[in-house]
Amino acid sequence: MSPRPGIVLEVDRSTPATLFWHGEGFGLETLPVGSRVIYAPEPLAALKDPDAAIRHALEHPLGDSAPLSSLLRPGMRLTIAFDDVSLPLPPMRSPDVRQRVIEAVLDMAAAAGVDDVILIAALALHRRMTDDELRHALGSRIFDAFAPHGLLQQHDAEDPANLVHLGQTDEGEDVELNRRAAESDLLIYVNINLVAMDGGHKSVATGLASYKSLRHHHNVRTMRASRSFMDMHRSQLHTSNWRMGKLIADAGVKVFQIETTLNNDTFPAEVRFLQRREWEWSLRDRASFYAASRALARTPPEVARRIFHSVQAPHEMTSVQAGEVGAVHDRTLQQVHRQQLVEVKGQTDILTMGLPYICPYNVNSIMNPILVACLGLGYFFNLYRNKPLVREGGVVIMSHPTPWAFNPVHHPSYIDFFEQVLAETTDMLEVESKYEAAFATDPWYIHLYRTSYAYHGVHPFYMWYWCAHALEHVGKVIVVGGDRAAVRRLGFAPASTLADALEMASDVVGRDPTITHMHAPPLMLADVQ
Amino acid sequence: MTSSPSLRSVLKRPTRPGGAEPLPLTHSLGVDYDTDWARRYPVRLARAMLLDDVTRPVMRAGCRPTIYGLEHLEPLAGPMILAGNHASHLDTALLLSSLPARIRHHVVVGAAADYFFDRHWKAALWAFALGAVPMERVKVNRRSADLAAALIEEGWSFVIFPEGGRSPDGWGQEFKGGAAYLAKRCSVPVVPVHLRGTRAILAKGSRRLRPGPTEVRFGDPLRPEAREDARRFASRIERAVAVLADEAETDWWSARLRAATGETAPYRGPDVSPWRRAWNLPSSADPTARSSEEAALRDRRSWP
Numbered sequence: 001m002s003p004r005p006g007i008v009l010e011v012d013r014s015t016p017a018t019l020f021w022h023g024e025g026f027g028l029e030t031l032p033v034g035s036r037v038i039y040a041p042e043p044l045a046a047l048k049d050p051d052a053a054i055r056h057a058l059e060h061p062l063g064d065s066a067p068l069s070s071l072l073r074p075g076m077r078l079t080i081a082f083d084d085v086s087l088p089l090p091p092m093r094s095p096d097v098r099q100r101v102i103e104a105v106l107d108m109a110a111a112a113g114v115d116d117v118i119l120i121a122a123l124a125l126h127r128r129m130t131d132d133e134l135r136h137a138l139g140s141r142i143f144d145a146f147a148p149h150g151l152l153q154q155h156d157a158e159d160p161a162n163l164v165h166l167g168q169t170d171e172g173e174d175v176e177l178n179r180r181a182a183e184s185d186l187l188i189y190v191n192i193n194l195v196a197m198d199g200g201h202k203s204v205a206t207g208l209a210s211y212k213s214l215r216h217h218h219n220v221r222t223m224r225a226s227r228s229f230m231d232m233h234r235s236q237l238h239t240s241n242w243r244m245g246k247l248i249a250d251a252g253v254k255v256f257q258i259e260t261t262l263n264n265d266t267f268p269a270e271v272r273f274l275q276r277r278e279w280e281w282s283l284r285d286r287a288s289f290y291a292a293s294r295a296l297a298r299t300p301p302e303v304a305r306r307i308f309h310s311v312q313a314p315h316e317m318t319s320v321q322a323g324e325v326g327a328v329h330d331r332t333l334q335q336v337h338r339q340q341l342v343e344v345k346g347q348t349d350i351l352t353m354g355l356p357y358i359c360p361y362n363v364n365s366i367m368n369p370i371l372v373a374c375l376g377l378g379y380f381f382n383l384y385r386n387k388p389l390v391r392e393g394g395v396v397i398m399s400h401p402t403p404w405a406f407n408p409v410h411h412p413s414y415i416d417f418f419e420q421v422l423a424e425t426t427d428m429l430e431v432e433s434k435y436e437a438a439f440a441t442d443p444w445y446i447h448l449y450r451t452s453y454a455y456h457g458v459h460p461f462y463m464w465y466w467c468a469h470a471l472e473h474v475g476k477v478i479v480v481g482g483d484r485a486a487v488r489r490l491g492f493a494p495a496s497t498l499a500d501a502l503e504m505a506s507d508v509v510g511r512d513p514t515i516t517h518m519h520a521p522p523l524m525l526a527d528v529q
Numbered sequence: 530m531t532s533s534p535s536l537r538s539v540l541k542r543p544t545r546p547g548g549a550e551p552l553p554l555t556h557s558l559g560v561d562y563d564t565d566w567a568r569r570y571p572v573r574l575a576r577a578m579l580l581d582d583v584t585r586p587v588m589r590a591g592c593r594p595t596i597y598g599l600e601h602l603e604p605l606a607g608p609m610i611l612a613g614n615h616a617s618h619l620d621t622a623l624l625l626s627s628l629p630a631r632i633r634h635h636v637v638v639g640a641a642a643d644y645f646f647d648r649h650w651k652a653a654l655w656a657f658a659l660g661a662v663p664m665e666r667v668k669v670n671r672r673s674a675d676l677a678a679a680l681i682e683e684g685w686s687f688v689i690f691p692e693g694g695r696s697p698d699g700w701g702q703e704f705k706g707g708a709a710y711l712a713k714r715c716s717v718p719v720v721p722v723h724l725r726g727t728r729a730i731l732a733k734g735s736r737r738l739r740p741g742p743t744e745v746r747f748g749d750p751l752r753p754e755a756r757e758d759a760r761r762f763a764s765r766i767e768r769a770v771a772v773l774a775d776e777a778e779t780d781w782w783s784a785r786l787r788a789a790t791g792e793t794a795p796y797r798g799p800d801v802s803p804w805r806r807a808w809n810l811p812s813s814a815d816p817t818a819r820s821s822e823e824a825a826l827r828d829r830r831s832w833p
Contacts, residue, residue: 016543279545280552286539
């Protein structure tokens with residue numbers, strides 16, 4: 001049976017209760033009759049022979065790029081950059097796509113006699129990856145061959161000696177990149193394009209850049225003008241990165257882009273009910289749901305978190321393309337859309353979403369309140385093309401426990417941002433103008449970013465800006481089942497139950513609102529007509 | 530947030546919203562149902578025990594069969610196709626019960642894929658109890674044909690009712706070409722079989738069993754001739770069953786004489802209106818004829 005496309009289900013009296021994620025847990029909620037539920041398309045079929053597809057892509061590049069083998073020669077400096085731990089979500093089962101692709105590239109480099117090869121995790125301002133995470137992403141063969149010799153590096157956006165300023169774009173944006181990457185004879189970037197936002201010129205211009213460069217597109221103004229940043233043609237975030245990409249190319253940096261897409265097979269077979277439509281749940285699915293719900297209700301949150309973060313997705317590769325950045329990214333977007341696009345007719349008054357335990361910035365970590373806001377209003381809200389799912393002035397209802405809890409190793413600056421900055425103001429522009437510079441240049445945060453496993457000092461600001469478009473667009477944000485104090489600190493309204501939240505929303509959208517629920521994950525991209 | 534789910538929610542199948550398309554059947558049912566498991570030794574042993582210790586005694590008690598023509602089966606060493614008339618659900622069990630042990634323990638039954646294999650429990654039940662394999666009866670299906678041929682070549686005898694379904698009115702129906710095709714393809718003999726009296730016990734559509742006597746007749750094995758196509762061979766099988774039916778209603782010699790002169794009573798009944806067909810039905814096939822007196826009376830009836 002070929003995978004079925006996504007659907008927009010109208011809830012009727014026969015519709016069984018709908019699954020809502022709730023952090024490290026989930027529950028069934030009965031939506032009012034007439035509500036809509038958006039279901040993602042079913043997972044696309046995987047490539048039958050991914051390794052052969054990778055070799056084919058490398059030797060048959062898109063755009064004006066030559067085949068990879070002809071770009072490799074003895075004596076050259078080759079740098080292979082790759083996406084960090086924030087992709088894919090949840091982390092995929094071994095072998096990771098990065099391992100497959102980089103092994104194929106290294107095979108060709110070895111055959112061509114290339115000695116000077118460096119691998120760089122393109123962290124931007126994310127935390128460094130642990131050895132275990134690197135080993136999982138790259139596989140033991142690569143890790144053991146490169147890491148002991150210092151040839152497996154992680155981008156350091158705060159190391160002046162290893163950054164190079166390539167110039168300014170027409171708009172006056174600084175482009176400062178990883179020196180090794182910029183000065184290599186060939187820079188190969190290996191992407192995992194989980195959502196439409198990933199990849200393209202954003203890979204190098206963001207992943208290997210410094211704060212000086214990133215601040216030009218990671219700011220309130222750009223975020224508000226990115227509608228959405230899942231639609232590159234209407235996203236200032238992408239426009240800025242594309243300008244930078246052009247400058248990088250003009251500066252003589254030769255980039256060979258490799259992009260891969262995955263299907264949205266997100267959860268293992270034991271919990272397959274998480275990605276099945278509720279009316280199709282078999283006895284096994286219902287029993288799994290019952291057992292999991294009962295067990296989770298008695299599991300301490302820390303243990304539940306460990307269990308959930310040990311989940312590895314059975315994602316499989318659906319396409320791989322290589323060559324010139326623009327041509328590659330066009331093909332990639334088609335593949336992402338094929339997997340995720342769902343046509344939705346008209347906007348809604350109330351958008352509901354159940355937020356899961358994971359977002360790109362808390363892999364093996366705690367989803368703190370700022371990340372809850374970012375996942376709901378930054379990511380889920382922006383999973384649209386054309387128009388937002390929720391109308392202007394509408395209400396977003398998110399379900400998440402939103403604990404007042406932080407991982408002090410991964411998110412030290414988040415703690416201070418939450419305790420100090422958001423306690424003062426939640427206003428985007430004020431936060432940006434008054435506090436950003438101090439956090440971004442704080443030597444202690446920089447030290448932790450460079451030597452420990454901490455996100456950069458400015459990162460919580462970016463997470464907050466990520467919500468800028470949504471917060472400007474919607475009239476009210478309600479969090480169901482969240483820590484009340486934490487939810488209020490974010491400037492949102494807490495509610496005990498979905499029914500209460502809908503009742504509260506009626507103050508904004510009236511007594512007879514339209515309601516739409518995003519049944520994600522698996523991820524989708526709503527094409528709102 | 531939400532309350533804990535109840536155990537009842539596990540057992541109760543969720544209802545489908547009106548706006549959702551039904552899920553296409555992903556399980557292999559119908560003609561795609563895999564019956565390999567039912568021919569493994571432990572299952573065969575269980576089926577042999579069921580057949581010998583349950584089915585045969587029940588059939589003997591309920592159908593009181595008299596079996597004729599077993600001598601025709603004795604010379605046949607290899608697999609064979611047993612092609613019979615079909616008027617009742619009891620036919621298969623009665624036929625299997627009437628076969629010598631060496632054949633009945635090494636036989637599969639072609640059963641309508643759309644009827645016997647449309648649910649998992651039904652498919653499993655019939656595959657186990659009768660050694661049924663799914664056959665497409667509406668159209669020619671390569672998978673059905675290949676499966677049947679493969680089983681015959683493995684040495685399994687094959688029971689098939691070439692009419693494709695139970696008789697709706699007690700008269701015979703046209704024999705489809707499946708049995709003839711398989712016999713030609715695998716070069717095995719076809720044994721014509723006639724079952725008399727099963728319709729009176731359990732007719733199509735009837736919900737009540739009315740135990741009574743039955744007769745099972747095995748005819749001379751037929752082999753396809755060199756230039757005979759499957760359709761003609763199927764007609765020959767049908768004629769052979771018609772002769773056995775004639776023999777059942779009269780006697781062996783009279784039936785032979787009529788067969789020799791081409792005067793065997795038409796197997797499919799007279800080409801008249803439905804009620805006249807019912808009127809002309811032999812008493813053995815008439816579930817409404819309950820006593821021997823009534824049956825005798827019925828037999829005297831005729832219509833100008």
